[in-house]
Amino acid sequence: MIYVPDSGAIESGIMDFIWNDENKDIEFIKDWLLTRCGPPNRIIKDIYQQSKDSWTSKGYYIDDFKDFE
Structure with missing residues (x-):
């Protein structure tokens, strides 16, 4: 599973590969x-950075669920 910030961040561009019927696979998206x-x-907490009065987002996180093995 890949977590990305909201639609204002470059990382959220991957949503186009899902919602626009482009049918890109997970390896394409990761690349x-x-x-x-x-x-x-x-x-995952590193995606959002809180400042005094607001927050910013940067990056993405991939959860491979290895902690459940």
Whole structure:
């Protein structure tokens, strides 16, 4: 599962591959993110950074569910 910020972030561009009937597979999406956004965040909480009066988003997170093995 890939977690991305809301539609204001470049990482959310992957939604077009899902909602626009492009039928891209997960490897295509992971490569797209890596090329345009760099490596994924190590923990999901790193996507959102809280500042004093607001928050920003950066990056994405891939959950491979290895903690359930």
